[in-house]
Amino acid sequence: xxxxxxxxxxxxxxxxxxxxxxxxxxxxxxxxxxxxxxxxxxxxxxxxxxxxxxxxxxxxxxxxxxxxxxxxxxxxxxxxxxxxxxxxxxxxxxxxxxxxxxxxxxxxxxxxxxxxxxxxxxxxxxxxxxxxxxxxxxxxxxxxxxxxxxxxxxxxxxxxxxxxxxxxxxxxxxxxxxxxxxxxxxxxxxxxxxxxxxxxxxxxxxxxxxxxxxxxxxxxxxxxxxxxxxxxxx
Amino acid sequence: xxxxxxxxxxxxxxxxxxxxxxxxxxxxxxxxxxxxxxxxxxxxxxxxxxxxxxxxxxxxxxxxxxxxxxxxxxxxxxxxxxxxxxxxxxxxxxxxxxxxxxxxxxxxxxxxxxxxxxxxxxxxxxxxxxxxxxxxxxxxxxxxxxxxxxxxxxxxxxxxxxxxxxxxxxxxxxxxxxxxxxxxxxxxxxxxxxxxxxxxxxxxxxxxxxxxxxxxxxxxxxxxxxxxxxxxxxxxxxxxxxxxxxxxxxxxxxxxxxxxxxxxxxxxxxxxxxxxxxxxxxxxxxxxxxxxxxxxxxxxxxxxxxxxxxxxxxxxxxxxxxxxxxxxxxxxxxxxxxxxxxxxxxxxxxxxxxxxxxxxxxxxxxxxxxxxxxxxxxxxxxxxxxxxxxxxxxxxxxxxxxxxxxxxxxxxxxxxxxxxxx
Numbered sequence: 001x002x003x004x005x006x007x008x009x010x011x012x013x014x015x016x017x018x019x020x021x022x023x024x025x026x027x028x029x030x031x032x033x034x035x036x037x038x039x040x041x042x043x044x045x046x047x048x049x050x051x052x053x054x055x056x057x058x059x060x061x062x063x064x065x066x067x068x069x070x071x072x073x074x075x076x077x078x079x080x081x082x083x084x085x086x087x088x089x090x091x092x093x094x095x096x097x098x099x100x101x102x103x104x105x106x107x108x109x110x111x112x113x114x115x116x117x118x119x120x121x122x123x124x125x126x127x128x129x130x131x132x133x134x135x136x137x138x139x140x141x142x143x144x145x146x147x148x149x150x151x152x153x154x155x156x157x158x159x160x161x162x163x164x165x166x167x168x169x170x171x172x173x174x175x176x177x178x179x180x181x182x183x184x185x186x187x188x189x190x191x192x193x194x195x196x197x198x199x200x201x202x203x204x205x206x207x208x209x210x211x212x213x214x215x216x217x218x219x220x221x222x223x224x225x226x227x228x229x230x231x232x233x234x
Numbered sequence: 235x236x237x238x239x240x241x242x243x244x245x246x247x248x249x250x251x252x253x254x255x256x257x258x259x260x261x262x263x264x265x266x267x268x269x270x271x272x273x274x275x276x277x278x279x280x281x282x283x284x285x286x287x288x289x290x291x292x293x294x295x296x297x298x299x300x301x302x303x304x305x306x307x308x309x310x311x312x313x314x315x316x317x318x319x320x321x322x323x324x325x326x327x328x329x330x331x332x333x334x335x336x337x338x339x340x341x342x343x344x345x346x347x348x349x350x351x352x353x354x355x356x357x358x359x360x361x362x363x364x365x366x367x368x369x370x371x372x373x374x375x376x377x378x379x380x381x382x383x384x385x386x387x388x389x390x391x392x393x394x395x396x397x398x399x400x401x402x403x404x405x406x407x408x409x410x411x412x413x414x415x416x417x418x419x420x421x422x423x424x425x426x427x428x429x430x431x432x433x434x435x436x437x438x439x440x441x442x443x444x445x446x447x448x449x450x451x452x453x454x455x456x457x458x459x460x461x462x463x464x465x466x467x468x469x470x471x472x473x474x475x476x477x478x479x480x481x482x483x484x485x486x487x488x489x490x491x492x493x494x495x496x497x498x499x500x501x502x503x504x505x506x507x508x509x510x511x512x513x514x515x516x517x518x519x520x521x522x523x524x525x526x527x528x529x530x531x532x533x534x535x536x537x538x539x540x541x542x543x544x545x546x547x548x549x550x551x552x553x554x555x556x557x558x559x560x561x562x563x564x565x566x567x568x569x570x571x572x573x574x575x576x577x578x579x580x581x582x583x584x585x586x587x588x589x590x591x592x593x594x595x596x597x598x599x600x601x602x603x604x605x606x607x608x609x610x611x612x613x614x615x616x617x618x619x620x621x622x623x624x625x626x627x628x629x630x631x632x633x634x635x636x637x638x639x640x641x642x643x644x645x646x647x648x649x650x651x652x653x654x655x656x
Contacts, residue, residue: 068559
């Protein structure tokens with residue numbers, strides 16, 4: 001009973017909140033307002049899709065949610081803490097421990113082995129190499145790439161690469177995973193495998209999922225969808 | 235991130251473009267090699283000079299010369315005539331018996347020996363005669379001997395001859411020459427040849443200083459000098475310098491105050507250490523010039539390091555972006571690139587110093603078997619540990635400093651724009 005209550009309570013709690021955030025890019029002569037006064041929250045444990053056309057500002061919004069970028073004005077809160085009060089170092093630690101990232105272009109180091117790629121976040125944390133190896137192999141096993149551990153990441157197929165990225169995003173046991181067009185570079189078959197894997201982790205480990213996509217089918221799988229148009233939620 | 239992981243990453247990055255790394259390291263290597271070799275030669279010469287002169291006259295000898303009041307015949311003003319001033323060649327002020335007496339009376343002075351320069355004609359054995367120069371052997375004068383022992387200062391019939399005379403005079407080996415007779419010929423004041431029959435007490439080893447000079451006692455030298463200057467005004471009993479010995483127990487401060495007293499009395503007093511200092515100053519001057527070449531090479535190498543790292547930062551833009559996105563802070567990124575730069579310095583310095591040290595025994599061997607053949611105990615190249623370590627660390631520091639600019643550039647990269655960069 002208590003477990004159920006706890007779950008209910010956490011589900012209702014926002015993990016990331018935005019208050020009137022804007023993002024202005026200073027250009028030559030004229031400024032572009034990529035995000036105009038956005039107010040919304042990402043709840044703990046939910047899966048959220050941010051959809052919109054390219055240039056709508058959805059990636060910019062995700063970058064701010066993920067603390068890769070700071071808003072020009074407005075306030076952002078992570079676990080109720082205003083990010084404006086946090087130093088760059090604090091944000092580095094939040095990204096390293098709390099967040100996981102999956103990119104459309106993978107961003108793998110193709111010369112390094114799969115194991116090395118997967119354990120990169122732990123290396124940044126400063127985890128001893130024995131433990132890194134142990135957890136890395138566990139993660140590779142979870143995404144079905146255990147036999148590729150010693151192979152250079154460059155030798156993998158597109159679908160395998162994205163599975164490797166999922167393993168890398170999950171290795172720090174994050175609370176939130178940000179996925180920027182995770183299936184954008186994959187064929188239908190591989191796209192489905194990645195989608196299944198993401199939602200499986202989301203449900204099993206109660207990880208909050210923030211997916212930026214322009215694929216309506218992927219968005220439909222999420223608990224909630226917000227649509228961005230010209231820098232505003234519509 | 236752990237230091238070990240940072241080192242591994244930076245070393246791996248260096249191996250990524252092997253040729254580029256190799257060329258950059260080579261540039262550092264050339265600079266280091268030049269500096270290391272220059273210092274090797276410098277240390278070799280210095281340690282030799284120190285050893286050659288180090289014990290000369292022990293601790294208790296001062297060389298007294300008249301204070302030179304700008305007697306440079308080229309640049310100084312015309313000097314007013316002073317009938318009391320004794321002048322030698324080139325109007326050099328000379329010292330005489332009055333000076334000896336005056337110096338003798340200074341407190342602390344033990345013995346005063348005038349330095350004498352005499353011109354001799356030849357050294358000969360039988361019909362063989364060779365040109366020669368002689369100097370006086372002063373007690374405690376540390377001349378390296380090939381064979382025999384130092385001559386008796388009270389005897390006027392002994393000589394120490396340089397190694398190079400042994401063979402031409404047909405004396406056999408250095409050992410066989412000891413105790414044999416030799417003739418010293420010189421001209422007296424009337425130009426007549428006078429011959430002295432002497433016994434060879436020792437054969438001196440070839441050295442940088444006075445390698446051609448034969449040594450005789452002060453008494454014999456005085457006799458020759460008297461023969462050569464008797465009755466000649468301005469030459470008889472005139473000396474360019476006096477060798478003064480003082481109490482060996484004197485401290486450095488007491489020696490210094492003795493020098494002050496000489497100075498107050500119008501003399502210039504120099505210890506052997508001062509003389510070594512003068513020689514070292516000259517050697518240092520030459521070494522600085524040589525070092526400048528090495529430093530110029532290193533400076534060029536520094537620009538190579540900057541360039542290499544700037545290229546590496548550009549190449550790895552998206553990697554830096556990823557690491558920052560995954561939570562690597564500025565310090566981590568900075569240190570990875572800075573370590574890469576320092577490693578270039580490390581390998582360049584290690585190889586540069588290493589190669590010069592490996593070459594040293596070979597060069598020394600060739601040198602001692604050829605142009606330094608007669609210089610006993612002279613090593614052309616010497617590498618004391620501390621200066622070599624200093625060069626090593628200095629170059630790593632230089633490389634690190636060269637790497638700071640690109641490293642700061644890398645650490646300041648914005649993760650988003652870095653990730654967009656493909």
